[in-house]
Amino acid sequence: MSKPRYTHLVQNLPSSTPFVGPETQERETGIKFDARIGANENGFGPSPKAVQAMQAAAAESWMYGDPESYDLRKAIAEAMGVQMANVVVGEGIDGLLGYLTRLLIEPGDTVVSSAGAYPTFNYHVAGFGGVVETVPYRDDHEDLQALIAKAKETDAKLIYFANPDNPMGTWHNGDDIAAQLEHIPDGCLLILDEAYVELAPDGTAAQYPVEHPKVIRMRTLSKGYGLAGARVGYALGAAELIKSFDKIRNHFGMNRASQAAALAALGDQDWLELTRERVAKARQRIADIAAQNGMTAIPSATNFVALDTGRDAAFAKAILEGLANKGVFIRMPFVAPQNRCIRVSCGPDLELDILAEKLPEVLKDLD
Amino acid sequence: MSKPRYTHLVQNLPSSTPFVGPETQERETGIKFDARIGANENGFGPSPKAVQAMQAAAAESWMYGDPESYDLRKAIAEAMGVQMANVVVGEGIDGLLGYLTRLLIEPGDTVVSSAGAYPTFNYHVAGFGGVVETVPYRDDHEDLQALIAKAKETDAKLIYFANPDNPMGTWHNGDDIAAQLEHIPDGCLLILDEAYVELAPDGTAAQYPVEHPKVIRMRTLSKGYGLAGARVGYALGAAELIKSFDKIRNHFGMNRASQAAALAALGDQDWLELTRERVAKARQRIADIAAQNGMTAIPSATNFVALDTGRDAAFAKAILEGLANKGVFIRMPFVAPQNRCIRVSCGPDLELDILAEKLPEVLKDLD
Numbered sequence A, B: 001m002s003k004p005r006y007t008h009l010v011q012n013l014p015s016s017t018p019f020v021g022p023e024t025q026e027r028e029t030g031i032k033f034d035a036r037i038g039a040n041e042n043g044f045g046p047s048p049k050a051v052q053a054m055q056a057a058a059a060e061s062w063m064y065g066d067p068e069s070y071d072l073r074k075a076i077a078e079a080m081g082v083q084m085a086n087v088v089v090g091e092g093i094d095g096l097l098g099y100l101t102r103l104l105i106e107p108g109d110t111v112v113s114s115a116g117a118y119p120t121f122n123y124h125v126a127g128f129g130g131v132v133e134t135v136p137y138r139d140d141h142e143d144l145q146a147l148i149a150k151a152k153e154t155d156a157k158l159i160y161f162a163n164p165d166n167p168m169g170t171w172h173n174g175d176d177i178a179a180q181l182e183h184i185p186d187g188c189l190l191i192l193d194e195a196y197v198e199l200a201p202d203g204t205a206a207q208y209p210v211e212h213p214k215v216i217r218m219r220t221l222s223k224g225y226g227l228a229g230a231r232v233g234y235a236l237g238a239a240e241l242i243k244s245f246d247k248i249r250n251h252f253g254m255n256r257a258s259q260a261a262a263l264a265a266l267g268d269q270d271w272l273e274l275t276r277e278r279v280a281k282a283r284q285r286i287a288d289i290a291a292q293n294g295m296t297a298i299p300s301a302t303n304f305v306a307l308d309t310g311r312d313a314a315f316a317k318a319i320l321e322g323l324a325n326k327g328v329f330i331r332m333p334f335v336a337p338q339n340r341c342i343r344v345s346c347g348p349d350l351e352l353d354i355l356a357e358k359l360p361e362v363l364k365d366l367d
Helices: A022-027 A048-058 A070-080 A092-104 A119-127 A144-154 A172-182 A241-246 A256-267 A269-292 A313-325 A350-365 B020-027 B046-058 B070-080 B090-102 B120-127 B144-154 B174-183 B239-247 B254-269 B268-290 B313-325 B349-366
Strands: A087-090 A110-114 A131-135 A158-162 A189-193 A214-218 A233-236 A304-308 A341-345 B088-089 B110-114 B129-136 B158-162 B189-194 B215-220 B233-236 B304-308 B343-345
Touching: A022 A313, A022 B070, A048 A256, A048 B046, A048 B254, A070 A087, A070 A233, A070 A256, A070 B020, A087 A092, A087 A241, A092 A119, A092 A158, A092 A189, A092 A214, A092 A233, A092 A241, A110 A119, A110 A144, A119 A131, A131 A144, A144 A172, A158 B174, A158 B304, A233 A241, A256 A269, A256 B046, A256 B313, A269 A304, A269 A350, A313 A341, A313 A350, B020 B313, B046 B254, B070 B088, B070 B233, B070 B254, B088 B090, B088 B239, B090 B158, B090 B189, B090 B215, B090 B233, B090 B239, B110 B120, B120 B129, B129 B144, B144 B158, B144 B174, B233 B239, B254 B268, B268 B304, B268 B349, B313 B343, B313 B349
Parallel strands: A110 A131, A110 A158, A158 A189, A189 A214, B110 B129, B110 B158, B158 B189, B189 B215
Antiparallel strands: A087 A233, A214 A233, A304 A341, B088 B233, B215 B233, B304 B343
16 A cells, blocks of 8 residues: 655654643543643733733634734834844744754754753654753753753754753743853854743843854743743844744744734733732742642742652652542653652642642542 | 854755735835735635634633644544544644645655645745656646656655645546546655635535545635634544654644634534635626726636736736735736736625726726
């Protein structure tokens, strides 16, 4: 029987997904999640102005989105103090990571990441035939110095570094990051993933010239702005690098209503401030729940908290499964030693109430 | 100065876009389009039920979309009489064409298309290092027999064939297509792009078993269903081929509100029927306007009409520019001899009134 002739690369790729979605889990178990606090979604929701903008744009969905995302890029450029030529908008950071990987990675090329960092980046790298070299976390923090050293050692084309980090929620001061940039080897590009930076303490975002040839900064509307389902991310970098995305990106790939929603969300900084306050309270609440259950919250600069169970991955996994069976969706780090933890996303009190009620029950069952 | 190390492929790619968006033209000329009838968008708009679904989902945009698009795939599978394993949902046909090209094409591989057919497919092929071999249109129709012959001759991995065609709007009977499938060479896959098929006469969609190993059918919510800005397309094919998309697709790439809108749109077949009637009337109206201006409408099974100017590409291009300067956005085929035509999308009377008013003025200026 004739079959399509897949590329050599694709023939050897597994059929996989970086994450199992909560809907998939619900379908498999038949149990609906009452508390959806596992995917670092922002349960406090997007700005009402963003919702209104999306609703107003709904009836205009017969039109394609502007392939240049002009208005959105203009607003981002102004807010960030850069030129529009330094900004590319894409289908979430996931989409932008895919494009960037495609631009740089061909079979056999090396990238560097932290062991247990964002798996979607690794998925993209594998998808283009690259090899991911890892360095361990240091005290639950990503270790930029070690990443750079490994990049030198392996002649890596890309370094992936998230600040704040996912899944641990830890962070570095922006100045410490900026001080490391000069050590990045020639021919290597640092991906500075700041997906959660709007929720981090002031000073977390590194300051450096946007034309720096060795860094690309990635941001998203998915986390602080609460628009994960709208798929809007952006990257900031040297104009030449940003322009290269035009060689391969899906020019008409942006959702038109999402463009409008993102523009409105960025314009509502009051809502972001309110979200920051709500997230800070939720982080404390999660830490309190953890303490009441014999766990330790790792300080977080994100909208989630990694809770150190004090035991091992099998125990953490058992908690995940126990909570899932009681309608609570959370996740956990994939790799040791971080996988001694469970990871809980910030959400409204109603959902954290459910966690507070169900977690002791699960732990009791595990005794 | 250090630069990122692009792949060998990317270094040789031009920075390009398959189409210039109307917003870009407006920004360049400073003239707003009063009639947006150039991108084959569906100006009759999506079903009000789809709009309502999108609006209702807007506030839930803090959640990622279901990475399996389960509900939507289920509805598509039921409507098409296939299994869910035969359906993949993606970010428009553009997104799916990109994924499929990535699955099959590596540098030096050959694909076959018609000279002047959908440029976004060619963009994707070039983006993965493939070579596009073309055959001419025959009497303004894509020529499947010639495409298959060329595929044999060039050992092509993919054939691109749209039915109905864009940019000419012509079509073949589905039975004639089905009869050709047995002639597709082993190791070659036919992309049957049916983006416009909902607007075509009954019998246009080819009937064949969905597990046929040599065809993948692509459909979209962008045209008949009026949701171009929502970026929802789907492909139907053998389960093994469909599963291969999971190796590389952006699993969390679908917009959540778009998933809801698409589901509602597919459920409102009454609206689609109304759209078919409106499109048919608009096609006639465009043909009448053409006749009044000494042009000939080429019979169309789509929501646009190619108008034969009876002259050459320079003349057609002058009409495009003249109309653009008067606030009317239309497009034209890229390649001879089709580029003797201009292409007008169906739209509400208000926009066709503007065309009817401005076209004679433009032609007079060109005299």
